[in-house]
Amino acid sequence: MEGGTHFRRRKNRANGYTPCMTFPLRPFQIGPLRIELPVVPAPLAGYSDLSYRLLCRRLGAGYCTTEMMLDKCLLVGGKLRKRLIQTHQEDHPTAGQLIGNDPLVMAAAAGVIREVGFNAVDINFACPVHKALSRKRGGYLLKQPELALEIIRAIRASVDLPVTVKLRHKFRNSDDDEAFWRIAEGAFDAGAAAICVHARSVESKYAGAAQWEFIASVKRRFPGRTIIGSGDVMSPADALAMLENTGVDAVAVARGGLGNPWFFRQVADLAAGRTPYQPGxxxxxxxxxxxxxxxxxxxxxxxxxxxxxxxxxxxxxxxxxxxxxxxxxxxxxxxxxxxxxxxxxxx
Ligand SMILES: Cc1cc2nc3c(=O)[nH]c(=O)nc-3n(C[C@H](O)[C@H](O)[C@H](O)COP(=O)(O)O)c2cc1C
Structure with missing residues (x-):
């Protein structure tokens, strides 16, 4: 399907959404949380701090996720912990994202996320950076689906918050999808409220086209569950194209939203058939x-x-x-x- 006509991609934006077409934006759920705008800022290490989240929210985003936080870091004092866990009355609903590989430590860190007042726990099984992989964290968990599921279950048992999972498609490009489906099914069986699919392999990091057709297949497999799509959403038109072409409940905007916190308002404009707002x-x-x-x-x-x-x-x-x-x-x-x-x- 890659490059086919059904999945409208950046290369043929001329066929994407233009003002005067309308698109029905539907709210989506993360457990009990109802989020009006189904286009949300993706977690971005080094960017998704409290200041950035507040900006996105003031300009229309309805749900945020913190940058990834190392589980151990939340269990000790220190300046980094203090900064990472900062929130504010306007910073809701927000998920605290955890990275780690020990179910007990992850569960304890989830307790901190709850105490601090975040509204959900997001688990990172997607990070492709060397430091995370060499310590068997993030995307490495695609090589250890049973451990990934133990982590999800431990967090579910330790906090009464919605738990969501961020997953890459596969570890290596040459791998099959088996680990993904094992974790996704096990996650929903364990009570996960949503899965966010970054449709690239861990090996690809951020290069190459994200496989939107894979995101669509995840939604087809779990029609009644909340699925969030991630990858190559560079413009408001891309966000609407991903919603339409993959059927996901929501879209996470990462690199495309950096430097443009008006993105969320622009999506709402475009969906309503208006020219997207351009700040002076x-x-x-x-x-x-x-x-x-x-x-x-x-x-x-x-x-x-x-x-x-x-x-x-x-x-x-x-x-x-x-x-x-x-x-x-x-x-x-x-x-x-x-x-x-x-x-x-x-x-
Ligand atoms: C600089 C940078 C930092 C990121 N940090 C995180 C992170 O902390 N947690 C996470 O789940 N994903 C992280 N991601 C992945 C994004 O959330 C997103 O899934 C990915 O960039 C694909 O979307 P895009 O192709 O639209 O950029 C990061 C991506 C970038 C480029």
């Missing part, structure tokens, strides 16, 4: 100023370093992206951040 420069400036000052509360004197990577993404919306990108890369302080805004973001 002064509105972008206001948002970026808020983002920096909120991030200071999380990162203190490391804020400029953290915000540079957001600046690089924000620059993509500017009419002169190359220049603005270089200016953000050079930022070393809050004053310098504000002077980039002053210089480039005045109408």
């Amino acid at each position: 420069l002064s509105e972008q400036r206001e948002l970026m100023a808020w983002h920096f000052s909120h991030a200071e509360g999380l990162y203190g004197n490391r804020t400029a370093k953290i915000m540079r990577k957001f600046g690089i993404k924000y620059a993509r919306m500017h009419p002169n992206p190359g220049k603005v990108r270089s200016a953000f890369i050079a930022v070393r302080s809050g004053e310098e951040w504000n002077s980039v805004l002053q210089q480039f973001y005045t109408e």
Whole structure:
């Protein structure tokens, strides 16, 4: 099916959604949580912190997930733990995402997620980075389906929150789908509230096209369950195309939403047949100023370093992206951040 006409992909966006067509957006459920907009920010390590989640939510996102949190890290004190578990009354519903490989430690960490006030626990069986795989975490669990299921069961037994699972399609490109189906079926049997499918192999990391047809097959196999699709949702039109072509209940937006927290509002516009909202420069400036000052509360004197990577993404919306990108890369302080805004973001 890859590259076929049924699955509309980036290459033929001209056939994708355009203002004047409408698309019915349906709310979806994560256990008892009802989420109005079926397009949600995906967890992104290094980005999905409290500041970013609040921004997405203020601009229309109805459900967020934290970046992955190492189970052990939540069980000890320290600055990293303190930052990772920060939430806020406006930061709901949000799932806390855990990565680890010991059912008991994962269950204890899920208890912390509950105590802190997050609304669901998401389990990461998808991370492809070397550090995670070498420690048999994240995507490595696709090689150990029985251990993956033990983790799910242990977390389900330890907290009364909805539990969701993020899964890649397979470990290696040459593998069959068996481990995926074993974990997915076992997860739902154990009471998981949803599965998010990133339709690439662990080996592929983020390269190559995501296999939307595989996502569609997951929804066909579990028609009554909540399935969230992930992979190659780069524009609001892609989000609607994934909903329509795969039948999933919701779509998670990752790289396509970075630097554009208006994405969620734009999806709602497009679905209603309106031209997607485009913020002016002064509105972008206001948002970026808020983002920096909120991030200071999380990162203190490391804020400029953290915000540079957001600046690089924000620059993509500017009419002169190359220049603005270089200016953000050079930022070393809050004053310098504000002077980039002053210089480039005045109408
Ligand atoms: C920089 C980066 C960080 C990510 N961090 C996480 C993470 O912490 N947890 C997770 O489940 N997925 C993580 N992902 C995967 C995304 O959530 C998403 O599934 C993937 O990028 C596919 O979507 P895309 O092709 O639309 O970007 C990350 C992806 C990127 C690019």
